[in-house]
Amino acid sequence: MQMRPLVLCAFLCAVASARAADNFAVDPVHSGVHFKISHLGLAWVHGRFNDFSGSFTIDPDDAGKCSFAMNINTSSIDTNNQKRDEHLRSPDFFNVKQFPGITFKSTGLKAIKDGYQVTGDLTMHGATKPVTFTLTGGRKAEFPKGVQRTGYSTEVILKRSDFGMDKFAEALGDEVHIAVSLEGTKR
Amino acid sequence: MPDPMLILGAMAAAGITAAGVVLLGAWVWHNRLSVRTAISGVLGASVGFFIGCWALGPKLRWPPQEDLDRFLFILMPAVLGVEVAATTSLREKQLLPWLLRLLLAGAAAPVLLYQSTFITNLGPGTPEWTPTQTALAFGGLTAALVVVWLSLALLARKTGGRSVPLAVALACAAAAVTVMLSGYASGGQMGLPLAAAVAGAAVASLVLAKGFEGDGLLGLGVVGLFGLLVIGYFFGELAIGHAALLFFGLLFCWLPEMPYLRRFGPRLRGVLRVVLVAVPALLSVGLAQQKFVADSTRTSPASSETSIQDYLDFGK
Numbered sequence: 099m100q101m102r103p104l105v106l107c108a109f110l111c112a113v114a115s116a117r118a119a120d121n122f123a124v125d126p127v128h129s130g131v132h133f134k135i136s137h138l139g140l141a142w143v144h145g146r147f148n149d150f151s152g153s154f155t156i157d158p159d160d161a162g163k164c165s166f167a168m169n170i171n172t173s174s175i176d177t178n179n180q181k182r183d184e185h186l187r188s189p190d191f192f193n194v195k196q197f198p199g200i201t202f203k204s205t206g207l208k209a210i211k212d213g214y215q216v217t218g219d220l221t222m223h224g225a226t227k228p229v230t231f232t233l234t235g236g237r238k239a240e241f242p243k244g245v246q247r248t249g250y251s252t253e254v255i256l257k258r259s260d261f262g263m264d265k266f267a268e269a270l271g272d273e274v275h276i277a278v279s280l281e282g283t284k285r
Numbered sequence: 286m287p288d289p290m291l292i293l294g295a296m297a298a299a300g301i302t303a304a305g306v307v308l309l310g311a312w313v314w315h316n317r318l319s320v321r322t323a324i325s326g327v328l329g330a331s332v333g334f335f336i337g338c339w340a341l342g343p344k345l346r347w348p349p350q351e352d353l354d355r356f357l358f359i360l361m362p363a364v365l366g367v368e369v370a371a372t373t374s375l376r377e378k379q380l381l382p383w384l385l386r387l388l389l390a391g392a393a394a395p396v397l398l399y400q401s402t403f404i405t406n407l408g409p410g411t412p413e414w415t416p417t418q419t420a421l422a423f424g425g426l427t428a429a430l431v432v433v434w435l436s437l438a439l440l441a442r443k444t445g446g447r448s449v450p451l452a453v454a455l456a457c458a459a460a461a462v463t464v465m466l467s468g469y470a471s472g473g474q475m476g477l478p479l480a481a482a483v484a485g486a487a488v489a490s491l492v493l494a495k496g497f498e499g500d501g502l503l504g505l506g507v508v509g510l511f512g513l514l515v516i517g518y519f520f521g522e523l524a525i526g527h528a529a530l531l532f533f534g535l536l537f538c539w540l541p542e543m544p545y546l547r548r549f550g551p552r553l554r555g556v557l558r559v560v561l562v563a564v565p566a567l568l569s570v571g572l573a574q575q576k577f578v579a580d581s582t583r584t585s586p587a588s589s590e591t592s593i594q595d596y597l598d599f600g601k
Contacts, residue, residue, distance in 0.1 A: 184580075189351055193520060
């Protein structure tokens with residue numbers, strides 16, 4: 099009979115633990131995938147991807163249960179110049195008819211102060227490479243009423259040549275500075 | 286990315302290599318019209334083309350992942366294989382070489398578009414084509430290639446000269462520039478060593494006393510041109526009208542065989558053939574240049590003079 103409270107306690111703990119992992123869908127209206135790249139070594143050209151989606155799972159008590167996944171539609175690239183965007187979509191760069199998406203899927207998260215250190219596989223231009231970056235954030239809000247949301251952001255520098263995008267190397271920098279800001283709504 | 290001098294160097298390497306192999310074949314096989322000298326033509330142009338491409342330094346991936354990888358690693362070697370096979374063992378039976386060529390023509394577009402968003406499920410909104418649209422597209426492209434290839438081969442057999450391969454080389458050069466102006470610099474530039482190699486082999490074949498059987502050379506040029514236009518249109522921003530001008534403009538080669546023009550001598554008709562193909566070819570280059578400038582001005586008035594070439598030249 100003395101076992102009953104223990105079993106009940108364990109059961110409640112398990113339920114609480116299961117509930118602690120929350121699933122979120124990326125809210126594209128309040129999220130963004132931006133980048134900048136050096137032009138002639140003089141200044142930065144800024145751009146963004148307008149079409150992306152993603153989801154993430156957050157368990158405040160167990161980083162091992164957290165995960166992030168994201169898909170970006172490469173043809174939605176937007177640098178505020180139609181001709182340049184067309185060229186960026188061509189096989190000289192993204193080759194969007196061959197590689198329509200950029201995907202990221204986390205393989206491991208480690209809790210750090212104010213966020214997570216995320217490791218995962220980034221697939222772009224037909225090449226998959228492991229990347230590690232720091233996600234900061236995690237504050238929560240209810241907006242609009244009844245919709246729970248949280249957000250994270252990160253900045254990471256990638257070498258486009260690592261993904262087989264090495265054309266026009268003299269004029270355009272190899273390093274691409276990427277800033278991702280995600281707001282997710284709880285599902 | 287190569288600069289103009291590198292492109293010129295690649296063209297020179299392609300042309301000289303192609304001519305060298307043809308001349309070597311003529312010397313080794315005593316300048317006789319034979320299967321061997323015919324092979325030396327397609328072999329020379331192929332080797333010249335690949336050396337020219339190598340000189341341009343494209344960053345290719347193996348196994349092939351992109352259209353350009355498949356163009357250089359699969360399609361063009363396949364043309365060489367088919368033409369060598371057609372010229373050697375099967376040339377006595379005209380049906381068999383053309384069956385091989387038909388198979389190649391049918392496979393060309395599917396190979397170039399392999400695992401692209403048009404025909405493969407790669408995520409939301411793909412494949413872009415239904416099975417019916419895919420069948421129509423591939424059928425239409427195959428038919429276009431077969432019609433142009435067959436009609437030029439018949440004409441080349443009829444005339445026996447080098448004007449047809451030279452006209453094809455001219456179209457390849459124009460296609461290269463047009464595709465580059467259409468926003469696909471790395472793909473378009475491959476047309477320049479192709480043009481140089483075909484022209485080099487055709488010019489060198491003039492030393493052959495008894496004429497030159499140029500079916501293989503023609504196949505390499507026509508399929509290469511077709512491949513360039515397909516990747517330029519489906520993966521770049523090449524306008525369908527410009528592609529049609531370049532490809533079907535080759536049929537102008539037949540105009541000197543019309544009743545009135547047929548009265549001219551074979552040499553004059555040969556020159557006329559190249560000039561007639563040059564008209565749509567240059568027209569497509571001009572239209573592509575015009576479109577490029579118009580688009581650049583419309584989207585970025587402050588830097589309307591900036592072109593892909595400016596980027597290619599930067600830092601050189």
